Amino acid sequence: MKNTLVLLALCLTCYSSFAQTDRQQIETTIQLYFDGWATGDTAKLSKAMHYSCHLKNYRDGRFILFTKSDYVSRFRPKERDKNLSTNIVYVDITDNLIAGAKVEIHTATDKFTDYFNLMKTTEGWFIVDKISTRTPHRIRTAMPEKEPVLKGLSRPWSMAFLSEDEVIISEKEGDLLRVNLRTKVRTPIKGYPTDVVGKMGGFGDNAGKFEVVLDPQFSQNKYIYLSYSAENEAGKTTKVIRAILENDALTNLKTLLLATPYANECCHYGGGMIFGPDGKLYISIGERLFTEKDEPALPFAQNVQDKRGKIYRINSDGSIPSDNPNFGAGATPGLYAMGIRATQGLAHDPISHKIWFSEHGTQQGDEINVLKAGANYGWPIKTSGKYRFEGYTPPKLKDSTYTAPVWFWQQTVAPTGLTFYTGDEFPTWKGNLFVTGLSKGSLWRVTLENETVKNVEELFLDSRVRARKVLQSPMGKLYILTDEMNGQLIRIVNRN
The missing domain is CATH 2.120.10.30 (TolB, C-terminal domain)
Structure with missing residues (x-):
């Protein structure tokens, strides 16, 4: 009976591992690191990192090298800071065996940026190398302006990033395009x-x-x-x-x-x-x-x-x-x-991992x-x-x-695309939900607390335009697509 229970436990462990995608397993490993870092839990830190892991920190103009044991020994148990937030900026996987990831840890005073190398072993994904830097927060007030990137699009509907500079754009009444944002070359x-x-x-x-x-x-x-x-x-x-x-x-x-x-x-x-x-x-x-x-x-x-x-x-x-x-x-x-x-x-939502959606009404x-x-x-x-x-x-x-909406407008907005902002260009906007609209107002900024809307701000009151999609690039740049026959891709830039 004991052997049967051991075998069952092993099977359940294997099933749990294979039930997740590699990306999900990597995110689980990184989250384990986040939790250990935030609470001083050395067991979690150790579990997230491979025994061979080395960590490099850049401070005061020089790199400091730590072994895994040296690094872990610096932590002590503590309460999680309520001002602390974590973010996985991106994960890049090759052959489902090795991966790179950029992550951020924000405290009340500093931003820690870490670049992880990860490796898949028979026991799962581990962090095998880390390089990091620490930057004090410099709060930039938001002074958003529109900066056209592309013009002449035929009612663009959607866009997907192949990289920071290359995208796929779907034109509602045109083509599916591969576009280089740097050279402006468009390929149907x-x-x-x-x-x-x-x-x-x-x-x-x-x-x-x-x-x-x-x-x-x-x-x-x-x-x-x-x-x-x-x-x-x-x-x-x-x-x-x-x-x-x-x-x-x-x-x-x-x-x-x-x-x-x-x-x-x-x-x-x-x-x-x-x-x-x-x-x-x-x-x-x-x-x-x-x-x-x-x-x-x-x-x-x-x-x-x-x-x-x-x-x-x-x-x-x-x-x-x-x-x-x-x-x-x-x-x-x-x-x-x-x-x-x-x-x-x-x-x-990259924090809660919930999916949010917009909904068109009739009259309001x-x-x-x-x-x-x-x-x-x-x-x-x-x-x-x-x-x-x-x-x-x-x-x-x-x-x-019936499930009630989290928010509804008193006027017609015709909301379309939406995205959660996690970039650095507008620090005071981090974690906000952005929504585009086809009717009154082209871009709305929504401040949330869990599933409660705390504030809704309409941007660009003096230049309203039908907008189909708002989205963020891999490096955190904010864009909108306008719903026009001469449609545009517009970047929202901070002039402060």
Whole structure:
């Protein structure tokens, strides 16, 4: 019996290790280091670092070298400083065997910047080398200005960073482009699916190319994920595919999600996508209706058997995770949350690891929400705004619980993309949520405390413009994409 228990424990340990991606295992190792550093827990520090680890610190113009044992011996148990924050700036993995990472530790007075080399062994990932520096905080007040980087984009919708200077831009009414931000050279990527809607319809039509997202392991597998409005003889719908990007062309296209049925409605496709910290792909699908008078007795967004008005969670190959919430018999595969009208933006909070999303209302009712497994966000039964069709009376559904938004605006904003800021250019903005809008106001800064909105500030009141996406580069630069026929990529710079 004892041998059986030991074997079971070993199996569970192996399963736990392999259930995580390499990136997640690396982040777990770094978090162990953070926790040990913050509390003086030498056991955690030792567990995070390989026995051969050496640490180099730059101070007063010279490097100081420590062995692992020397370094660990300097720590004593202490209470975690409430002003301390930690951040993994980036992780770069090669062949799933070695990796490099940049991390930051902020105290009330200093910023510690560490560069880790990590190695995968039979026992997991370890820090094998560290070089660090310490910089006193110099608080720069924010004096943001817009600095155009690219012009002449055809209604840009999304952007993904290949590196600090090279990006993929998805033009809603144009091409999928590879762009060098330094030289401004633009290269159309060939092989985009031929069923993409080729011609816009009338008022309210927002069909076209939507999101572009890179696989977390893009440097190894070259996978790229695209959402767009697809059409056939029956109408249009939202479609998500995976492809391999190589030599500026898409190959090995695979459909991951098709939000059937095809229909003649030409708005509210959704199409937002993000990889969560769990390595799963989250996808928003809009309700597709322009007015509530066209709602069936059981609204699309409240019908678990209908693919519209939902948020999905799938594996990168399109299969369904076994730990997805259960919505009952007949529920559409991959369903993660429901009651959605027109979500386009999804963002990952690097501190709490929660996913936040924006939501379009009708007349007012624009929202910011936190994504929760199995949640029902209420549309069209519950809304913080007014209905477009004044005579609409929502049905009363039994045994339904609705999740309220974290924030909603009193005016129409039409929120789109959103991102959490972790850069250094605007220190007083660190940890804030930024949201772009298509209506009044182009950029909003939201100060949060856990899941409570403490302050909302509209920026650039004198230069409002339809903005589709706000995003941050690997090195922490803040950008927005404008939703115009002569669209722009604009960098937000601090002139102070």
